Amino acid sequence: MIRVAGDDGERTDAARNRRxxxxxxxxIVAACGPDKLTTDAVARRAGVGKGTVYRRFGNxxxxxxxxxxxxGRSFQAAFMAGPPPLGPGAPPLDRLIAFGxxxxxxxxxxxxxxxxxxxxxxxxxxxxxxxxxxxxLSMLLREIGVQDPELAAYQLAAFLNAGLxxxxxxxxxxxxxxxxxxxxxLVTALATTGRR
Amino acid sequence: MIRVAGDDGERTDAARNRRxxxxxxxxIVAACGPDKLTTDAVARRAGVGKGTVYRRFGNxxxxxxxxxxxxGRSFQAAFMAGPPPLGPGAPPLDRLIAFGxxxxxxxxxxxxxxxxxxxxxxxxxxxxxxxxxxxxLSMLLREIGVQDPELAAYQLAAFLNAGLxxxxxxxxxxxxxxxxxxxxxLVTALATTGRR
DNA sequence: GAATAAAGCGGACCGCGGTCCGCTTGTACT
DNA sequence: AGTACAAGCGGACCGCGGTCCGCTTTATTC
Numbered sequence: 102m103i104r105v106a107g108d109d110g111e112r113t114d115a116a117r118n119r120r121x122x123x124x125x126x127x128x129i130v131a132a133c134g135p136d137k138l139t140t141d142a143v144a145r146r147a148g149v150g151k152g153t154v155y156r157r158f159g160n161x162x163x164x165x166x167x168x169x170x171x172x173g174r175s176f177q178a179a180f181m182a183g184p185p186p187l188g189p190g191a192p193p194l195d196r197l198i199a200f201g202x203x204x205x206x207x208x209x210x211x212x213x214x215x216x217x218x219x220x221x222x223x224x225x226x227x228x229x230x231x232x233x234x235x236x237x238l239s240m241l242l243r244e245i246g247v248q249d250p251e252l253a254a255y256q257l258a259a260f261l262n263a264g265l266x267x268x269x270x271x272x273x274x275x276x277x278x279x280x281x282x283x284x285x286x287l288v289t290a291l292a293t294t295g296r297r
Numbered sequence: 298m299i300r301v302a303g304d305d306g307e308r309t310d311a312a313r314n315r316r317x318x319x320x321x322x323x324x325i326v327a328a329c330g331p332d333k334l335t336t337d338a339v340a341r342r343a344g345v346g347k348g349t350v351y352r353r354f355g356n357x358x359x360x361x362x363x364x365x366x367x368x369g370r371s372f373q374a375a376f377m378a379g380p381p382p383l384g385p386g387a388p389p390l391d392r393l394i395a396f397g398x399x400x401x402x403x404x405x406x407x408x409x410x411x412x413x414x415x416x417x418x419x420x421x422x423x424x425x426x427x428x429x430x431x432x433x434l435s436m437l438l439r440e441i442g443v444q445d446p447e448l449a450a451y452q453l454a455a456f457l458n459a460g461l462x463x464x465x466x467x468x469x470x471x472x473x474x475x476x477x478x479x480x481x482x483l484v485t486a487l488a489t490t491g492r493r
Numbered sequence: 494g495a496a497t498a499a500a501g502c503g504g505a506c507c508g509c510g511g512t513c514c515g516c517t518t519g520t521a522c523t
Numbered sequence: 524a525g526t527a528c529a530a531g532c533g534g535a536c537c538g539c540g541g542t543c544c545g546c547t548t549t550a551t552t553c
Contacts, residue, residue: 152513161509
């Protein structure tokens with residue numbers, strides 16, 4: 102088995118079908134919203150069988166996650182390697198505040214998909230994207246000197262959950278300014294008092 | 298229409314069926330766990346039609362919620378009218394800490410049902426029980442003088458979410474002591490720095 | 494107790510997520 | 524090119540949540 106550039110162990114037809122499915126899914130979501138995305142419809146539109154959806158993505162949520170990740174890749178790049186205060190270079194507390202602000206602002210655009218990707222029992226806590234978010238948060242929290250940064254990262258991530266933020270924005274009419282302010286208060290409080 | 302004691306507008310047969318269904322559900326959960334509870338099975342066991350389940354409880358999650366509420370009634374009583382520090386009489390920060398500790402400890406017993414009652418997109422944020430929790434939290438936060446107590450209550454409640462806590466306990470092996478400690482740090486930080 | 498309206502009831506039915514398994518296709522080796 | 528085999532594929536199939544609608548029971552009025 103010889104592997105070539107861009108190959109991650111996938112057969113060429115499999116890779117092609119992954120793209121077909123992702124594109125089909127993106128079109129359906131754009132047209133009807135994530136709630137209307139059925140695995141049948143996306144398979145039909147992609148011109149493949151339904152089994153292929155599950156082979157590639159595990160389940161419906163996996164497909165949505167893959168979609169959300171494509172949309173969120175630039176966000177990841179921004180907080181990992183972009184300009185401060187979101188990216189490296191700024192003090193950790195500033196980066197935390199910027200991260201929350203960016204996460205909240207992002208909801209208007211990608212929130213629907215992110216929420217749809219969460220399945221019963223809240224977000225997939227062990228999904229790579231979630232892990233990356235928490236890793237980032239815990240790194241910043243550790244720099245600040247917060248006790249138990251891993252667990253604190255879970256706490257903070259729980260509030261940045263798409264389902265919650267969208268609910269607050271849409272059903273409770275909370276402005277992004279208010280959400281951001283409350284986030285700032287929380288992380289500032291942790292940074293000031295929650296030291297080791 | 299003459300109403301008698303205990304009557305909340307339900308016809309007698311309806312009330313009887315509600316009890317039959319709740320009892321049947323409790324039995325199934327006790328025997329097989331909440332994941333095995335199907336609406337068909339509970340209807341069959343209660344000796345009623347499936348439509349009745351939906352007439353009484355709206356959906357599967359509603360049934361689980363009703364079940365969880367029965368189990369959690371004593372907890373509600375404890376933090377609303379029980380002895381301090383959980384109940385009234387203690388300083389608000391102490392009550393907050395006690396509330397988190399009690400919520401965390403409660404998971405071992407009722408966590409399964411509480412998690413099962415949460416549906417896609419996290420917990421039912423507007424369910425009366427959730428509202429009561431947040432009302433309690435926001436009251437204590439307001440006493441302390443925290444900015445925007447309503448929103449802070451959402452933040453704190455997000456961390457006390459059953460799905461998250463159970464995940465941390467079961468899949469990440471976190472002890473209740475560690476969870477409680479982190480909760481204390483968080484609320485103490487808010488109380489110290491997050492003032493208006 | 495007869496009439497009547499409303500509330501309740503039940504189970505057939507539907508759509509969707511997810512599985513399964515026999516068939517096909519791509520890949521590596523000769 | 525030929526062969527062998529793993530990987531991929533597709534769509535029939537299943538179980539469950541949720542809806543719908545014609546029938547039954549209950550409560551009220553006269």
